[in-house]
Amino acid sequence: xxxxxxxxxxxxxxxxxxxxxxxxxxxxxxxxxxxxxxxxxxxxxxxxxxxxxxxxxxxxxxxxxxxxxxxxxxxxxxxxxxxxxxxxxxxxxxxxxxxxxxxxxxxxxxxxxxxxxxxxxxxxxxxxxxxxxxxxxxxxxxxxxxxxxxxxxxxxxxxxxxxxxxxxxxxxxxxxxxxxxxxxxxxxxxxxxxxxxxxxxxxxxxxxxxxxxxxxxxxxxxxxxxxxxxxxxxxxxxxxxxxxxxxxxxxxxxxxxxxxxxxxxxx
Amino acid sequence: xxxxxxxxxxxxxxxxxxxxxxxxxxxxxxxxxxxxxxxxxxxxxxxxxxxxxxxxxxxxxxxxxxxxxxxxxxxxxxxxxxxxxxxxxxxxxxxxxxxxxxxxxxxxxxxxxxxxxxxxxxxxxxxxxxxxxxxxxxxxxxxxxxxxxxxxxxxxxxxxxxxxxxxxxxxxxxxxxxxxxxxxxxxxxxxxxxxxxxxxxxxxxxxxxxxxxxxxxxxxxxxxxxxxxxxxxxxxxxxxxxxxxxxxxxxxxxxxxxxxxxxxxxxxxxxxxxxxxxxxxxxxxxxxxxxxxxxxxxxxxxxxxxxxxxxxxxxxxxxxxxxxxxxxxxxxxxxxxxxxxxxxxxxxxxxxxxxxxxxxxxxxxxxxxxxxxxxxxxxxxxxxxxxxxxxxxxxxxxxxxxxxxxxxxxxxxxxxxxxxxxxxxxxxxxxxxxxxxxxxxxxxxxxxxx
Numbered sequence: 181x182x183x184x185x186x187x188x189x190x191x192x193x194x195x196x197x198x199x200x201x202x203x204x205x206x207x208x209x210x211x212x213x214x215x216x217x218x219x220x221x222x223x224x225x226x227x228x229x230x231x232x233x234x235x236x237x238x239x240x241x242x243x244x245x246x247x248x249x250x251x252x253x254x255x256x257x258x259x260x261x262x263x264x265x266x267x268x269x270x271x272x273x274x275x276x277x278x279x280x281x282x283x284x285x286x287x288x289x290x291x292x293x294x295x296x297x298x299x300x301x302x303x304x305x306x307x308x309x310x311x312x313x314x315x316x317x318x319x320x321x322x323x324x325x326x327x328x329x330x331x332x333x334x335x336x337x338x339x340x341x342x343x344x345x346x347x348x349x350x351x352x353x354x355x356x357x358x359x360x361x362x363x364x365x366x367x368x369x370x371x372x373x374x375x376x377x378x379x380x381x382x383x384x385x386x387x388x389x390x391x392x393x394x395x396x397x398x399x400x401x402x403x404x405x406x407x408x409x410x411x412x413x414x415x416x417x418x419x420x421x422x423x424x425x426x427x428x429x430x431x432x433x434x435x436x437x438x439x440x441x442x443x444x445x446x447x
Numbered sequence: 448x449x450x451x452x453x454x455x456x457x458x459x460x461x462x463x464x465x466x467x468x469x470x471x472x473x474x475x476x477x478x479x480x481x482x483x484x485x486x487x488x489x490x491x492x493x494x495x496x497x498x499x500x501x502x503x504x505x506x507x508x509x510x511x512x513x514x515x516x517x518x519x520x521x522x523x524x525x526x527x528x529x530x531x532x533x534x535x536x537x538x539x540x541x542x543x544x545x546x547x548x549x550x551x552x553x554x555x556x557x558x559x560x561x562x563x564x565x566x567x568x569x570x571x572x573x574x575x576x577x578x579x580x581x582x583x584x585x586x587x588x589x590x591x592x593x594x595x596x597x598x599x600x601x602x603x604x605x606x607x608x609x610x611x612x613x614x615x616x617x618x619x620x621x622x623x624x625x626x627x628x629x630x631x632x633x634x635x636x637x638x639x640x641x642x643x644x645x646x647x648x649x650x651x652x653x654x655x656x657x658x659x660x661x662x663x664x665x666x667x668x669x670x671x672x673x674x675x676x677x678x679x680x681x682x683x684x685x686x687x688x689x690x691x692x693x694x695x696x697x698x699x700x701x702x703x704x705x706x707x708x709x710x711x712x713x714x715x716x717x718x719x720x721x722x723x724x725x726x727x728x729x730x731x732x733x734x735x736x737x738x739x740x741x742x743x744x745x746x747x748x749x750x751x752x753x754x755x756x757x758x759x760x761x762x763x764x765x766x767x768x769x770x771x772x773x774x775x776x777x778x779x780x781x782x783x784x785x786x787x788x789x790x791x792x793x794x795x796x797x798x799x800x801x802x803x804x805x806x807x808x809x810x811x812x813x814x815x816x817x818x819x820x821x822x823x824x825x826x827x828x829x830x831x832x833x834x835x836x837x838x839x840x841x842x843x844x845x846x847x848x849x850x851x852x853x854x855x856x857x858x859x860x861x862x863x864x865x866x867x868x869x870x871x872x873x874x875x876x877x878x879x880x881x882x883x884x885x886x887x888x889x890x891x892x893x894x895x896x897x
Binding site: 432433434436437438440441443444445446447 | 523524535597598600601623625626627672675734755769844846847848858860
């Protein structure tokens with residue numbers, strides 16, 4: 181069996197296992213490449229019919245291309261799409277310019293999701309995170325318990341030796357299930373190529389820049405790249421050493437630092 | 448195991464608090480608690496800051512106890528290797544282990560002459576609490592608690608562990624005040640400075656009481672902010688903001704008194720207590736823009752269409768970064784490098800003679816001394832050091848700004864850092880012989896844990 185098929189089999193096993201154990205589950209779809217790949221795998225796992233709701237957390241700050249893509253494929257794939265918005269905070273004008281970046285994420289993403297889980301009583305959520313995305317995610321489990329406050333106690337979680345997943349936990353907990361945890365950024369692109377999975381054009385180079393990671397428009401910066409199709413992206417990734425999420429936070433931190441230094445007369 | 452109460456250290460950092468001003472305020476009764484401490488067997492000692500006397504460098508020298516040639520922090524900004532592009536060093540750039548690494552067993556691959564000196568002589572399982580320490584972002588996973596000070600763009604990433612972040616968030620802790628308010632909303636600026644000071648004190652007392660610790664370092668940075676914009680109010684009783692300035696120091700004194708009392712009560716009077724600053728302050732007479740001077744003297748050409756240091760033109764001999772760091776535009780080191788290594792001494796001499804002769808319009812000498820980087824710094828990081836560092840006489844604030852149209856100017860800033868007037872309050876007889884330097888403090892602290 182080739183590498184990509186082995187990865188696919190593992191993911192499909194986890195997806196079916198989660199559905200079998202919990203029944204009342206949902207999947208988070210950010211419209212980015214990873215969760216779209218996960219959605220593709222979910223469709224494969226259930227022969228084209230997705231038997232649970234797909235949640236899109238709408239901060240109202242996503243790129244227009246993302247909204248277009250979401251609506252197009254929700255229809256095409258017959259998804260039961262739940263759009264989650266923290267209406268109270270959206271109306272109150274929460275945004276990256278109002279609170280800190282952290283307050284904004286907390287209200288518009290985390291609390292919006294909390295509201296949906298509470299309302300629907302989901303026992304588990306499928307998420308498209310990958311172990312190579314960020315240092316802390318190396319500690320993630322495929323079945324990852326969270327308490328009612330969404331707290332992830334990473335120092336106290338069950339071991340998953342030899343692919344034995346622990347999918348039971350205390351009453352108040354819900355599970356985060358990570359079916360593509362074992363894939364790398366490069367695996368995703370190679371799998372997307374093989375399966376011809378659709379993607380938003382934000383990932384493709386336009387005027388010498390493309391997005392390597394997408395989220396809310398104000399908090400994402402494109403990278404310099406001439407890769408304008410999936411083959412070129414794969415070639416680019418095979419020769420790069422910078423982190424995938426570099427465009428997300430570093431620019432903001434530098435901008436903050438410059439503003440602070442300038443206010444004290446430096447620069 | 449019996450606890451040896453003498454093996455506990457509390458350091459209160461007061462950013463930019465000059466020895467001379469503290470002495471006057473103690474004398475005038477503005478700081479009765481500090482006066483009390485001093486009359487009980489403590490000395491107020493004048494101390495030299497690092498060169499350059501900028502907070503990031505000086506605090507890195509304090510926390511590592513070694514010179515910038517070892518810890519690698521020469522300022523708040525650097526150029527990326529082989530470019531003129533700016534980058535901002537953070538804790539990842541601090542190459543020497545900090546005090547909390549040395550006593551906490553978290554040095555990892557970091558090494559330094561100080562860590563070598565104390566290896567095996569101090570325990571490696573001691574806990575540190577470090578609050579608002581500049582140049583520690585992103586927060587390291589230390590044995591204890593740390594929240595980063597200036598520049599800290601994100602409190603969560605700047606705090607370890609997460610429970611400490613949750614606490615700080617719960618008290619609406621203020622990472623840094625909005626300095627840009629100082630000129631157009633001075634009252635709001637003073638209000639926020641006082642509020643931030645109170646939050647720091649609240650956090651100090653919380654962690655003192657609720658954590659187990661051996662070394663506590665709590666830093667107040669609002670003093671520095673106040674000084675930058677209102678140092679002219681420190682002594683001038685007719686200044687509109689004199690009272691507010693002095694009131695701030697009265698409140699600072701309350702905090703000194705409270706943490707001192709609580710620390711002494713918990714150690715039966717046997718712990719080591721210190722306050723210290725990373726540099727002094729003096730009123731500004733003129734800001735001095737050395738890059739402009741270099742342009743006038745033919746050492747530097749600039750392309751105004753570009754940004755920051757990318758303006759540096761081909762053929763330039765040298766340029767300056769804040770505060771007085773002078774870099775020679777060497778071939779091989781920069782894309783537009785124009786000076787070959789064998790011409791170093793002639794370029795150094797040319798720059799030195801220009802700077803030594805520099806006078807303001809009233810005929811006052813501007814530059815106190817020009818140091819050669821090869822004499823100042825030693826260690827693995829000294830290859831990246833500035834070639835020269837110009838230190839101004841008090842009143843002449845040396846700037847690396849690259850866009851100024853004249854070599855001299857004034858602005859809304861009223862105070863400048865000084866190298867010679869940092870302070871340290873320590874038990875009498877603690878200071879080493881000779882003049883105290885900020886790099887000495889770490890040894891004094893580590894001696895306590897032997």
